[in-house]
Amino acid sequence: MRTIAVVNQKGGCGKTTTAINASAAFASLGYRVLLIDLDPQAHATMGLGVDPDAQSRTVYEALTNRGVSLSSVTTGTNIEWLDLAPCNVLLAGAELELSGVLGKELLLAKELMSVRERYNLCVIDCPPSLGILTLNALVGGTDVIVPVQVHYYALEGLKRLLETVRIIRDRFPPCSLEILGLLLTFVEDGTVFSREIQQQMRGLFGQLVFDTVIHKTIRLAEAPSAGESVLTYAPESRGAADYRSLVDELLSDAVWT
Amino acid sequence: MRTIAVVNQKGGCGKTTTAINASAAFASLGYRVLLIDLDPQAHATMGLGVDPDAQSRTVYEALTNRGVSLSSVTTGTNIEWLDLAPCNVLLAGAELELSGVLGKELLLAKELMSVRERYNLCVIDCPPSLGILTLNALVGGTDVIVPVQVHYYALEGLKRLLETVRIIRDRFPPCSLEILGLLLTFVEDGTVFSREIQQQMRGLFGQLVFDTVIHKTIRLAEAPSAGESVLTYAPESRGAADYRSLVDELLSDAVWT
């Protein structure tokens, strides 16, 4: 079961939007997908129309309670073939609670065992930090997508993120974490500033940057308020086309299952 | 010395942009301002043209090393009357390092004593989390400004943030933390979606929402790449006008020093 962690410690760069819409695009092609909400803000949960506070069992219980498996906290969504492992604000306590626990970075990896027969693909939405939750996603994952907002601060954090991925690979064999790519987000074709930063990114990272970029569009911002992915909220929109294009690009990689 | 914490656990909602440009606007009026970068991403530091990795002593040392005072890590900036207490990625270690320390939420409050004779105003840029660094800012601060991006997820996190402020006030007397206001950011007058969320915010929070809003403008996104505040980078721009208007609105409050 390929497990894609959507990671960037920079806030507001499009992680949740990418996690939801890429998952939905895979599900629309018939892949059985599990989206794991690993951010205590629970935006992936809300963006799929699920009430975080109405869940009696969430990712938090799965990580901290030995009697609760990840498989038992999954729930269906309004998207066929897409399940969700929701979270809520309780997960914020996990960071502190787990800080003394031996093997704390491996908890999600263990839990992923309980679901890998049920799904073809798992996507993990991470919080804007490189703390214990994101580390769990990186250790448990097989792949990483890094949404990168085309703005001034984009580059700075990337160096540290790529360094963290390297460290994880060394310290947790047989972790074979691969960076699938850097996904440029909030792209505005009309502005010089946006084009310059895009060129700079491609100049520095070459093939690591996806050909697909996600343009800044109103429909992508609106879809969560309808509790839907953009593919159902606005199927003809540029946002929908962009995320379908991302999944096409991912599937065109020969190594994909 | 009024100490304003710029707080919101939501990523990318304009905390750093507000911390830099509000500080610059106060400094342009002759206030002696200290901007404290409390986010290990060091965006406030970079946005003022200071290299985080070139600093031998930063906020990290001031918080974790008894021999280093906050006063000793301050540095001048390219803005008259504005000093900076920079940080860099080392501060990311503080969260874990301090987790066992008794009185860990009070460290910044103690350090602020060492600078209060030198400045009229202190502004603290916080990371996108409600962890130990933000808690230090809330316990050490006298006031809070909450930048709120006019997007779907805006409301959810606010409830938790306002709850946290309440808890801080109860647990750390004589903390008298006041919320100066909610600052709507990334406002786009032209879109229905943006207007609707603005109305919703004002409907729910009334006077707590600043009259001033910060419009989404290219100059605000570009200014950090020049290492300047928008007030010098593009003094005639709407972004500059918006932040001057915010400071005017703050100063029109009779209780201001």
Ligand SMILES: Nc1ncnc2c1ncn2[C@@H]1O[C@H](COP(=O)(O)OP(=O)(O)OP(=O)(O)O)[C@@H](O)[C@H]1O
């Ligand atoms: N391409 C886009 N066009 C317009 N709005 C977008 C786009 N991508 C994301 N948004 C909106 O911008 C805001 C931030 O995006 P998102 O929540 O996906 O970022 P994030 O990286 O998950 O943030 P956080 O760091 O807080 O988890 C959201 O309100 C989202 O709906």
Ligand SMILES: Nc1ncnc2c1ncn2[C@@H]1O[C@H](COP(=O)(O)OP(=O)(O)OP(=O)(O)O)[C@@H](O)[C@H]1O
């Ligand atoms: N009003 C605006 N118009 C255009 N761009 C903006 C505006 N405000 C902020 N930006 C840009 O959007 C990005 C996010 O803003 P900023 O860094 O201030 O948010 P933040 O809340 O500090 O993020 P983080 O949670 O990562 O600390 C930055 O690249 C910034 O330059």
Ligand SMILES: [Mg+2]
């Ligand atoms: Mg998110």
Ligand SMILES: [Mg+2]
């Ligand atoms: Mg910031």
